[in-house]
Amino acid sequence: MDVRDHIYVIGDFVWTAFDYIGEASIGWRGYFQKQDFFPWNLAFCGDMDICGWKRAQSYYRDALWKENQVSIWVTPPQPSFALNPERQSWSKWHWNDAVDDWSWEGSEGQIMDVTIYSSCGQVDLLLNGEIAREKRNRSNNKIFC
Secondary structure: OHHHHOOOOOOOOOOOOEOOEOOOOHHHHOOOOOOOOOOOOEOOOOOEOOOOOEOHHHHHHHHHHOOOOEEEEEOOOOOOOOOOOOOOOOOOOOOOOOEOOOOOOOOOOOOOOEEEEEOOOEEEEEEOOEEEEEEEOOOOOOEEO
C-alpha cells in the first residue's frame, strides 16, 4: 500500500511475473541450494506458471490494485512441496503453499486453513450455508483474512 499512500512512489515491480526454467526450485527451497533439487526444473517464483496460469500471488496483487476482487485459497492437507529447512533469511522468492481447491479425498471433515484476498467492502465465508467467518472493510485498506 506504500505505492498508493506515498505520491513519490511511482509504481510497483514484480521481479518475475512468469515462471521460468532455470534456478531450479528457488521459489520453494531458497538459496543456498544443495544439488538435491531433482526433479525440479522451474524456478517456481513467478506470479504465473510457465503456461500462463495465475498463481495465488497474482490474485493477491489483483486485490491490491483492482476493485471488486475476491479469491479463495486453501492450504493443502499434505504439503505440495518440501521447503528447505535451511532457507536463507534473504530468500524471498516464494509464496505460501496455497491452491484454489478445497476437496481432497481422505480429508473429508478436516479443518482447512483458508485465505481470502479481496478488495470488496465485506467478505462472508460460508460453510454449508452458514457464515463461518465475516470480515468487513472498515477503512480504505484491503481485506486479507
